[in-house]
Amino acid sequence: MPIIRRLIRQAVVLAFALCSLAPRPATAEPVTVFAAASLTDALQVIGDAYAGRGGDKVRFSFASTSTLARQIAAGAPAQVFCAANVAWMDDLERRGLLAAGSRVDVAGNTLVLVAPKRHDLAPATIGAGFDLAARLGPHGRLALGDPAHVPAGFYAAQALRKLGMWDSLARRLAPADNVRAALALVARGEAPYGIVYATDAAISDQVAVVATFPADSHDPITYPCARITDEAGDAPRAFLAFLTGPEAAAIFARFGFRTGRRE
Amino acid sequence: MLSEAEIDALLLSLRVAGVAVLFALPFAIPVALLLARARFPGKILIDGLVHLPLVLPPVVMGYLLLITLGTKAPLGAWLLDTFGIRFVFSWTGAALAAAIVTFPFQVRAIRLAIEAIDPGLSQAAETLGAGPLDRFVSLTLPLAMPGIVAGAITAFAAALGEFGAIITFVSNIPGETRTLPLAIYTAIQSPGGEVAAARLAALSIALALAGLALAELAARRVRGMQGR
Amino acid sequence: MLSVQVRHDFPGFALDAAFDIDRRGIVALFGPSGAGKSSIVNAVAGLMRPRQGRVRIDDATLLDTEAGIDVAARRRRVGYVFQDARLFPHLSVAGNLAYGAKRAPEPPSPAEHARIVDLLGIGHLTARRPATLSGGERQRVALGRALLSRPRLLLLDEPLAALDQQRKAEILPYLEQLRGTLPIVYVSHSVEEVTRLADEIVVLNAGRVAAQGSVFDITARLDLFPLTGRFEAGAVIEGRIASQAEADHLSEVALDAGRLWVPRLDAEVGATVRIRIRARDVMLALDRPDGISANNVLAGEVVDIREDEGAYLDVLVACGADRVIARITHRSLHRLQLRPGQAVHAVIKSVTVDRHSATVA
Numbered sequence: 001m002p003i004i005r006r007l008i009r010q011a012v013v014l015a016f017a018l019c020s021l022a023p024r025p026a027t028a029e030p031v032t033v034f035a036a037a038s039l040t041d042a043l044q045v046i047g048d049a050y051a052g053r054g055g056d057k058v059r060f061s062f063a064s065t066s067t068l069a070r071q072i073a074a075g076a077p078a079q080v081f082c083a084a085n086v087a088w089m090d091d092l093e094r095r096g097l098l099a100a101g102s103r104v105d106v107a108g109n110t111l112v113l114v115a116p117k118r119h120d121l122a123p124a125t126i127g128a129g130f131d132l133a134a135r136l137g138p139h140g141r142l143a144l145g146d147p148a149h150v151p152a153g154f155y156a157a158q159a160l161r162k163l164g165m166w167d168s169l170a171r172r173l174a175p176a177d178n179v180r181a182a183l184a185l186v187a188r189g190e191a192p193y194g195i196v197y198a199t200d201a202a203i204s205d206q207v208a209v210v211a212t213f214p215a216d217s218h219d220p221i222t223y224p225c226a227r228i229t230d231e232a233g234d235a236p237r238a239f240l241a242f243l244t245g246p247e248a249a250a251i252f253a254r255f256g257f258r259t260g261r262r263e
Numbered sequence: 264m265l266s267e268a269e270i271d272a273l274l275l276s277l278r279v280a281g282v283a284v285l286f287a288l289p290f291a292i293p294v295a296l297l298l299a300r301a302r303f304p305g306k307i308l309i310d311g312l313v314h315l316p317l318v319l320p321p322v323v324m325g326y327l328l329l330i331t332l333g334t335k336a337p338l339g340a341w342l343l344d345t346f347g348i349r350f351v352f353s354w355t356g357a358a359l360a361a362a363i364v365t366f367p368f369q370v371r372a373i374r375l376a377i378e379a380i381d382p383g384l385s386q387a388a389e390t391l392g393a394g395p396l397d398r399f400v401s402l403t404l405p406l407a408m409p410g411i412v413a414g415a416i417t418a419f420a421a422a423l424g425e426f427g428a429i430i431t432f433v434s435n436i437p438g439e440t441r442t443l444p445l446a447i448y449t450a451i452q453s454p455g456g457e458v459a460a461a462r463l464a465a466l467s468i469a470l471a472l473a474g475l476a477l478a479e480l481a482a483r484r485v486r487g488m489q490g491r
Numbered sequence: 492m493l494s495v496q497v498r499h500d501f502p503g504f505a506l507d508a509a510f511d512i513d514r515r516g517i518v519a520l521f522g523p524s525g526a527g528k529s530s531i532v533n534a535v536a537g538l539m540r541p542r543q544g545r546v547r548i549d550d551a552t553l554l555d556t557e558a559g560i561d562v563a564a565r566r567r568r569v570g571y572v573f574q575d576a577r578l579f580p581h582l583s584v585a586g587n588l589a590y591g592a593k594r595a596p597e598p599p600s601p602a603e604h605a606r607i608v609d610l611l612g613i614g615h616l617t618a619r620r621p622a623t624l625s626g627g628e629r630q631r632v633a634l635g636r637a638l639l640s641r642p643r644l645l646l647l648d649e650p651l652a653a654l655d656q657q658r659k660a661e662i663l664p665y666l667e668q669l670r671g672t673l674p675i676v677y678v679s680h681s682v683e684e685v686t687r688l689a690d691e692i693v694v695l696n697a698g699r700v701a702a703q704g705s706v707f708d709i710t711a712r713l714d715l716f717p718l719t720g721r722f723e724a725g726a727v728i729e730g731r732i733a734s735q736a737e738a739d740h741l742s743e744v745a746l747d748a749g750r751l752w753v754p755r756l757d758a759e760v761g762a763t764v765r766i767r768i769r770a771r772d773v774m775l776a777l778d779r780p781d782g783i784s785a786n787n788v789l790a791g792e793v794v795d796i797r798e799d800e801g802a803y804l805d806v807l808v809a810c811g812a813d814r815v816i817a818r819i820t821h822r823s824l825h826r827l828q829l830r831p832g833q834a835v836h837a838v839i840k841s842v843t844v845d846r847h848s849a850t851v852a
Contacts, residue, residue, distance in 0.1 A: 387577040391565075392568070393594055
C-alpha cells in the first residue's frame with residue numbers, strides 16, 4: 001500500500017512538471033496560417049519580421065494547396081489561407097468559407113525547368129526544337145507537381161501542352177505530391193529534369209535553372225490569400241494586412257516572387 | 264467495369280505485395296530460426312532491428328531506403344553501375360519497401376511456430392540418425408509450415424496496404440509504383456476525385472476479403488497435412 | 492557388451508554410476524523417480540554430455556570424455572523409445588517408421604521391415620496419423636520406428652509410464668518378444684514391469700548404483716526393498732510347466748522345492764515360466780497346514796529377516812534353490828519364534844505368472 005501511495009505521489013508530481021513544460025499562452029493566440037508549400041521560406045521570414053515588429057506569433061502549416069483546402073473545408077482551425085492557385089481559393093469561396101472581401105493576391109511566380117547543378121550545364125531556351133524527351137534519356141523522368149492536384153503541376157502541364165511537348169512526355173513523368181517534393185527529386189539526382197517555380201529553384205543550391213517557360217504558355221501564377229470566416233479577432237486581419245504591405249513585398253521579391261502590387 | 268488506371272493499380276498492388284512476400288520469405292525463415300533457437304550476445308539487438316519497421320513511421324523507413332538506395336547514394340549508385348538496378352520510380356523499389364516493412368510479420372509468425380515445436384521431437388530425430396540440417400528440413404520446416412503460411416499471408420495483406428514507405432521511396436508513378444493505396448490517395452487529393460476514391464476503396468476491400476478467405480483455406484489445408 | 496560410467500552434477504544431486512552388462516537380454520535400470528536413470532540413458536544415447544564419463548558398446552567407444560571422444564547422437568545408432576512416444580505429427584505412421592529406416596547406414600530389407608511391423612502388430616496403422624492413435628498404438632509405432640533404424644542397442648525410458656493398465660498389458664508381450672534380438676536397456680520404476688521383462692537389474696538410488704544382478708537375486712534381496720517398492724515386492728523364480736489340469740483350469744509348475752498350481756497357462760508342458768510371488772501374498776507356518784484353501788505350500792528354511800518400520804517385516808525363505816519372501820507382522824514373528832535356520836512352510840495365496848519364456852543368458 002505505501003508503495004502505491006508513493007507511486008501516485010510521483011505521478012502527480014510528474015504531471016505537474018509536464019504541465020509546466022507546456023508553452024504558456026501568449027497574451028494573444030498565435031495566428032494560424034495554412035500556406036502552399038512553395039511559399040514556405042518566404043512566409044517564414046515574413047512571419048519572423050512580423051513578430052520582430054511586435055506583431056503576434058504566426059504558426060504556419062505548409063502543404064500542398066489541395067491538401068490544405070480540403071482540410072479547411074473539413075473544419076481545420078486555419079485563420080488565414082494562402083493558396084498557390086486560384087482554383088482552390090475559388091472553391092473555398094464558393095463554399096462560403098472565406099471572410100467577405102478579405103481575398104487579395106499577394107505575389108506571383110514564374111515556371112522554370114531545372115536540372116541537378118553541374119558545371120557543364122548550359123542554359124537553353126524553351127521553344128521550337130527543344131526536345132525535352134530526348135534530353136531525359138532512356139530512363140530519366142521529369143519531376144513535377146502532380147498535374148491532377150498540385151497547382152505547380154497544373155501550370156506545368158498547361159505549359160507543356162501549349163508547347164506541344166505533352167504527348168512525348170506524358171508517360172515519362174514523376175508526379176510529386178507538392179512542388180518541393182519535385183524539387184527534391186531533382187536535387188537528389190533521381191530525376192534529370194524538373195519543372196518547378198523560380199522561387200523554389202532559388203532555394204536549392206543543388207539545382208540550376210536550365211530554362212524559363214514563356215509566360216504565355218500558362219495561366220498567370222498568382223498566390224491569393226484570404227481570411228477564413230470562422231475566425232474572429234484582429235490578429236488574422238493584422239497579419240493579412242502585413243502580408244500585402246511594402247515590407248512583405250520586399251521579402252517576397254528577395255525570394256524571387258513577382259509582387260503584383262508594384263504593377 | 265474497371266478503368267484501365269484501376270486495373271493498373273490492382274495488378275501493380277498484387278505484383279508488389281506478392282514479390283515483397285516471396286522475396287522476404289527466404290530471409291525471414293533463417294532469422295526466425297536464429298531468434299527462436301540460438302543464444303548469443305546481442306540477440307536482443309537483432310530482435311529489435313527486425314521489429315523496427317513495426318514501430319518506425321513508414322515514411323521514415325521510406326526515407327532511410329532513399330538515402331541508402333537512391334541512385335545517387337553509395338549503395339544505390341553501386342547497384343546501378345554494376346547491375347543496372349534502379350529502385351526509385353520502379354515497382355521493384357515498391358516491392359523492396361513493402362518487403363522490409365512487412366518483414367517483422369513473417370519473422371514473428373515463423374518464430375512462434377518454431378518455438379512451439381516440441382524439442383523432444385528433435386531429440387527423437389537425432390537418435391534416428393538425423394543431423395541438424397536434416398532435422399531442419401524434415402522436421403522443423405514442415406511443423407512450422409502453418410506459421411510460415413500465416414506470416415506470409417499477414418505480410419501480403421500488410422504489403423497491399425503499404426503507403427508511406429512506398430510513396431517516400433519510389434514516388435507515385437502511375438502504372439509503375441501507384442499501388443491501390445497510392446491511387447486512392449491521389450484520387451482524394453484531386454478535386455472531384457471522391458467517386459474514384461470510393462471505387463478504389465471498394466476494390467481494396469474486396470481484395471482484402473478475398474485475401475482473408477484464401478488465408479483461411481490455406482491454414483486449413485496446412486493443418487490437415489499435419490494431421491490436426 | 493555395454494559398459495557405462497557416468498559422472499555429472501545436477502542441482503540437488505550428483506550422478507556417479509557405473510555398470511557393465513554382459514548379456515543380450517533386457518537390462519532394467521530400476522529405481523525411484525529422480526534417481527538418475529533417465530540421465531544415464533540420455534548420456535548413452537548422446538543426448539546429454541556428462542561432466543565425465545565413458546560409454547562403450549561392444550568394441551565401439553561412443554563416449555570418453557577424458558580421451559575427447561564424443562560421438563554425435565545421430566551417429567551412435569542407439570535406438571530410443573521415449574516415455575511420450577514422440578512420433579512426428581506431420582508424418583503418417585508409415586512416414587514415421589521410414590524416418591529411421593531411411594537414415595540407417597544399411598536400411599532394413601523389406602523382409603525385415605515386414606517382420607518388425609508384424610511383430611508389433613502395426614501393419615493396419617500405416618496410413619494413420621499419430622494424433623489418431625491410442626497411447627498403446629503410439630508406443631508400438633515408436634518401438635517400430637526405433638527398431639527400423641537398425642540400432643545396436645535399444646533404450647526404453649519408462650515407455651509404459653504414460654499408459655493405463657490395459658494398454659500396458661497390451662504392449663508387454665511385444666517387448667518380451669524383442670528379448671534376445673538386440674541388447675535392451677529398460678528404464679522403469681515399476682516393479683511389475685521390471686520383474687516381468689528384465690533378465691538383469693541395475694538398481695539406482697540418488698545417483699548411485701545400489702545393486703546389480705540377475706532379476707532373481709535382486710528381487711530376493713531384502714535390503715533393497717525400500718527401493719524395489721514395498722507393496723509390490725516379492726521374489727521372482729523360474730519354473731517349468733509340469734502338467735495341465737484342464738478340468739480345473741490350472742497348470743502345474745515345477746520348482747526346485749515343490750509344485751505350484753497356477754491359473755491355466757496357454758503353453759506346452761516343459762515350457763519355462765517366470766513366477767512372481769508378492770511378499771504380502773505369503774504366509775508362514777511352522778507345520779504344513781491342512782484344511783486351508785491355499786493349494787500352494789512350499790517347504791523351506793528361514794534365511795534372513797529384515798526389520799522395518801511399522802507393523803511388518805520381511806522374511807526371506809529358501810525353498811530349495813529358489814527364494815520366497817514373506818511379509819508378516821512383528822507379533823507373528825515373536826509368536827512363531829522365527830529365526831534364521833528355522834524350518835517353515837511358505838503358504839502362497841496367489842501367484843503371478845509373469846512370463847512364458849526363459850531368461851536370456
